[in-house]
Amino acid sequence: MTARIEPSPALFSALRALLGERFSVSPYDIESHARDESWHEPEPPDGVAFVESTEEAAAVVRLCAEHHTPIVPFGAGTSVEGHVQAVRGGVSLDLSRMKAILSIEPDDLDCRVQAGVTRMQLNRELEKQGLMFPVDPGADATLGGMAATGASGTTTVRYGAMRENVLGLTVVTADGRIVKTGGRARKSSSGYDLTRLFVGSEGTLGVITELQLRLQPLPEAVSSAVCAFESLDGAVDCVVEALQSAIPVARCELLDEASIDAVNGYSKLDLPRAPTLFLEFHGTQSSVAEQAELSRAIAAQHGGGEFRWSARREDRDKLWEARHKAYYALKALRPGARGWPTDVVVPISKLAECIRETVADCGSLGLLAPVLGHVGDGNFHVAFLFDEGDAEELGRVREANRRLIARALAMGGACTGEHGVGLGKIEALEAEHGEGVELMRKIKQALDPEGLLNPGKVFRD
């Protein structure tokens, strides 16, 4: 890792002149911008710039570029691979005050928001107009951060990931220019797809300041169910067959026995201790009923027990809140332990095998590592729980993570389905993409020749 770059007093004066009190070097602001929710060590920035507009963000980037100072975009700080750590120092560019919802267009099913709007904030507004933004990673992340990380989540099986739901962006480039990508059209073949290039680029190619998002109508009817299975394979096979049968499942989440223990304890549920699917169906009253009945029949053929229904919104909310809080629930399985959440994605036909081998491997390494996943996407999470002071145990976690990634890649999968590369998966990216990483580096070099945008992430320095 290249050393930290000493910040220039002239830069700090200029940032103070630009932003006043909104440029901060207070210990509280520095510390709260030194890390995300991951296991990675904190790396404090030298200052934090709280911007309120695209123009201010561009001005900050221009000043930093003049002074050859790194810029690390910061949203809600909910990322999990060290994306916001200022490993080379510099300025944390905090976009969380850019909270304006700029437009909502029900006829076009789209909206435009500033990057600091969170998904829950947006959905509260959209709901008033019968609309929703479906991408749901669990955390109340900012939409700018979700785009930068290439986030997805529980509803991706039906509605797609950020990549499929961002129509256009406003981006500040490494030299401080403001560029609009994409637009309001629902599709386009007009030139290179800059929008999708910035989505998932983790702040290393530009700073996302505004987003044009595709929306969905709120479904007329929603129904959720929980179903326990005799085996993990049965649960996965059920989902495979449901997708092959073109049932438009809106969510289908898999929890292993350890995860069921965790959510039972943390969210006061009484689910049987077995591999379990949380399912949700969206549609008209009759189509939801039909989807549920077809799914129930398929589940029964694969060792699924009874469907426990939650057609009432408060029951549904309780169920999905339990799922969303699963990471905290898992951490509570071992009080005081540090959590290391990771994710991989494989072709769905390999999912049961990949999870089984992973659980066995973690067991043989003596690790507590519950598993839950977005089974319809072939994507699952492992939450390693370890004693922060125990270097030997941390070594075993590293080994388990290394083997998990190798296992997923050998099965034709990817080293991360939705967490991104950040600091934690740089070697995995190389193992996965080989020569492709050279192309990524060429693009990085072309768009950020000085390497000032979120340095140390995605690529080895």
Add this chain to the structure above:
Amino acid sequence: MTARIEPSPALFSALRALLGERFSVSPYDIESHARDESWHEPEPPDGVAFVESTEEAAAVVRLCAEHHTPIVPFGAGTSVEGHVQAVRGGVSLDLSRMKAILSIEPDDLDCRVQAGVTRMQLNRELEKQGLMFPVDPGADATLGGMAATGASGTTTVRYGAMRENVLGLTVVTADGRIVKTGGRARKSSSGYDLTRLFVGSEGTLGVITELQLRLQPLPEAVSSAVCAFESLDGAVDCVVEALQSAIPVARCELLDEASIDAVNGYSKLDLPRAPTLFLEFHGTQSSVAEQAELSRAIAAQHGGGEFRWSARREDRDKLWEARHKAYYALKALRPGARGWPTDVVVPISKLAECIRETVADCGSLGLLAPVLGHVGDGNFHVAFLFDEGDAEELGRVREANRRLIARALAMGGACTGEHGVGLGKIEALEAEHGEGVELMRKIKQALDPEGLLNPGKVFRD
């Protein structure tokens, strides 16, 4: 436009040594690779290389790179903005013999194909396994060409465009290296999205030789309907309301009166002369019936007449074949005329206004220019029909096209929804993206520094 580059005899000897008879300079092969289906003038390559594998394609590119000779990828030649014209000479790299379907995985709903496989060839194979590849641009294009152009079509409203349906690619880079992008996972946040960068790059960043494609199960039930409307606005408003009501319409095509005349004449139909929607619904028997009934009720509120149903497959096929052959039908409206097909895309709330103004504008310019469109995407086509020998009329077509693009951009749309930039929309791209084109140029420069991959397309030389 930069001048043509004189081919090197040494290159031709090397290509002959590599490919034998499959490197051709015959007048027939040269002429048949000089143009696509567009109005753009033919530009013959100096030779045509018929490759049969990724390795051969890479070897051809390496040889051309050594001799600083342009490479123009060629699939089925069905593009419509001059994408395959060899404006600077060089070698047409014909991938149409790469016709192997490498794998079909029903459990994962994916397949891998060589770039020369056409969509109809693929769908014939998939149908045997109850699967389909939904992207349907009308022409029986190669899948490599469809990816390169960023194609979409009649089913995009439900299933997405190529961008949403390509999981990964094998690409030959400008220096002849073979790079795999993406993979088999249904989603990924592992590094920059090279797959989506190559999709829609029109052969200017690399040569696509293999594709990993996402598949859909064949729907249990399919139902098609035709509905005539009192007004264009009524037809568009009907679709807006259907989408807002979350009806998962599988296809919804709009034909104006002139287009109805054309398909009636060409495909022996007897549709009333009025703005008309062709609709299709996919699902279970009962959900298709429900979708259709909901749509009928919405149509009735917007001046729609009776639904004429085609639940029988042969009737449906006749209807969609008529839609697919519409371009030929339109050309038959004026025998002997040259056709200039173009497309733009706007936010759907602007679609009726954009079409109305376009029809009026073409009328005021004295042009015959029927309109049809993928109304659910806000995307429509205009087919200008003009006398090839009449320079004055061609001038009016150019003016109408220029105004059409300006109108779409002013409404927040894009200069092309699915045809691509090619030779014909280079200025439009600049008008649409401004500074964004600079970023695209930087990427082009980074990945193809000598500018040998499909030169003269997308950017001004």
